[in-house]
Amino acid sequence: MILERENSQFELTDELIEQVELCVENKDDKELKRVLNEFHFADVAEILDELDLEDSVYVIKLLDSEITSEILMELDEDIREKVLKNLSAKEIAEEVEELDTDDAADMIAELPENRQAEVISKIEDEEHRDEITELLAYEEDTAGSLMAKELVKVYETWTVGGCLRRIRGQAKEVTRVHSIYVVNKEEKLIGRLSLKDLIVAKSDQKISDISKDTVDSVNVNDDLEVVAKVMAKYDLEAIPVVDDNQTLLGRITIDDIVDVLKEEAEKDYQMAAGLTGDVEADDSILELTRARLPWLVLGLFGGLGSVFIMKGYENIMETVPSLFFYTPLIAAMAGNVGVQSSAIIVQGIANDNVKGSMGSRLLKEVGLSLINGFVLALLVILFGFIIGQDTTESLAIAVSMMSVIVVAALVGTFVPIILDKRGIDPAIATGPFITTSNDILGIYLFFVLSGLIIGF
């Protein structure tokens, strides 16, 4: 029954959940501990995500805070919030004591404000408490908000042998030693070395002789996106965080950046799909409605706008009815082209590969959309020919569509660029926003241009 985690993937089965539920029901603490201790805390968190709140709280109160603190951090955010509500400030403080400062600060930051101070005051380890308080002060989405205070630091004047001895002390508190940071006597970051360098070196060498004096670092106020970019570009697994005076404050590890990257990607994807806020398939109907309705209402207004425009052309319904049959097609093409253009530009901006002048970009986009538009226009003329449509009408429709495509591509390209120049996240210009504005603009242009060609 018990799944072996080593060498085989953990699988969350109904049997396992039932087994845990049964243990909780029977208050069979010994068996419960035996079962759960087989698993990694991330797996236990997955189990708890499936249990009733009451049962989850029971498990959290039962197991050692050394493990439960890690389990809590891995829980689904909504569930963690509910579980923490059922713990006393003292109990939360005990969990916090076990966590690294970065996770500890995150856990406290999620609490309601009135509880935060209470929990902090119950943390017994004074240094830990001060460090957490420091971290809580940094603004969201800055390097400071993600860093941990735990790191291994040595002074440039130490010897390798002395260093190894002292590191034995420091390293016990640090889960993973990536780099050892070298500071001068003013605590300024001046270099780094790896454990490997230390092991390979001779015992009486001085740190300053074996340390690398180029060391990447980020400022404590840098945006997380910048941190992620630097770490990905230089393949770093940890990066030290300094203040404006180059004083070493903390470090950020790559596993936290992986989470940031995943969240960013999901957010962009959702924004492009017309979802506001961070929703998941298993959220409540209310939360999902809140994420979905706003963009739909925007889309509705766009659609009502086109109703208005078309109503204005009601008088030509008898003479050229076919124009009206093509409006969904025109709207769709304008929307699709706009989304394509904006997606490429938004990604290009994110990856810093939108180069060259606005003029050359304009030319490129016009050229590109002319090619696409021309091929599509030919297909429309062919279609018109097959269904025996009036040739002038077909031509008018094809040419207008082509123009709509060019304009839609330009809107899709330049709206994100302009937003970005003004310091607004260009990602909001993808998806429904571009689709909707291009829908209206496209239909308007379509009627105006067709009118010029057919003559109405």
Add this chain to the structure above:
Amino acid sequence: MILERENSQFELTDELIEQVELCVENKDDKELKRVLNEFHFADVAEILDELDLEDSVYVIKLLDSEITSEILMELDEDIREKVLKNLSAKEIAEEVEELDTDDAADMIAELPENRQAEVISKIEDEEHRDEITELLAYEEDTAGSLMAKELVKVYETWTVGGCLRRIRGQAKEVTRVHSIYVVNKEEKLIGRLSLKDLIVAKSDQKISDISKDTVDSVNVNDDLEVVAKVMAKYDLEAIPVVDDNQTLLGRITIDDIVDVLKEEAEKDYQMAAGLTGDVEADDSILELTRARLPWLVLGLFGGLGSVFIMKGYENIMETVPSLFFYTPLIAAMAGNVGVQSSAIIVQGIANDNVKGSMGSRLLKEVGLSLINGFVLALLVILFGFIIGQDTTESLAIAVSMMSVIVVAALVGTFVPIILDKRGIDPAIATGPFITTSNDILGIYLFFVLSGLIIGF
């Protein structure tokens, strides 16, 4: 002029590029080396990305292969391909000698098939050559294709002291030591320990006494998505790769997984935006057309489908013209709702949080879209009232739209689920595919239902 990389972000300036170009033009090798050696290889790659091909090749041939091999790996893929075309098989082999096995195999895999064997035969280090050949044999997107052969391995029977001595040898070849893998005499992976554990332990302790005997590993044939999921879930920075017999074959590090995650996210985003293939803003017009036109043609066919449907209702143009004004709105709503639903489900599937039965999901989606649809329908009725539209018509439009929204949500939800169950990437069901099919379906339903209500 020279930018300091330490403590300040590298910035690619026009002046810098000009300076490098000038050095190349004057064949001032000494100055060129001086300038470029100031920078990290990832920065030099950014500079080369901007140079003419000829100049880039000049720089690559000038600098030491120890550096240029890394620069090459950081170059834009298209540019790397062109540069490698200008190097002899011998020169490429020299670059490959400097790279870790995983990067070496990647570089060779990108070469045209006829050159691959030639380059491999020119690699002087026999072990390196054999390891690269082994890596090239693994299928794309498997753990084997991403892993490196470089790792630090110790036998369970060694002592800590002996281990440290031997590691000094192995570690020189391994850029970063994350974990030390413990194997038994059959080379089977049986545990791991960190350098930290080793440093903290006493010299005469046996490895088997201090090593952790639970060790996460992946199978060499596991999909990269699985590897990424395991590493992110358990916050691993490296994971050993084993074969079916648990024999240790290699290891995958988190920096490579970061790249995989970024690529996956960009691919999904592009797929949702209706782009095929991996394109960038700075690709050629031809490449961009190839990525954009296919989905646009699909959209066009969808649009032509709705032309057909509407043509079938031409006879009611005189009696209820307003229906035709609403078709772009209906198509937009059907498309938007479909994209929202599919995006949530596709992400849910990727994150393994789509739980519960199909029946409960059906109920939830119907409930959700009824709520959204109801609010939107009210707005449509209000709009009709304001513009003085016939009440029956407004009602018919509102009710039909609501039904279209429900159906569109169901299509958006269940198409990805069904694709996933059949082993097809559900991400293809987002974006243009869902939009287009929902457009046609929506307009068809709209006319049928309005007809039933109004009576035509």
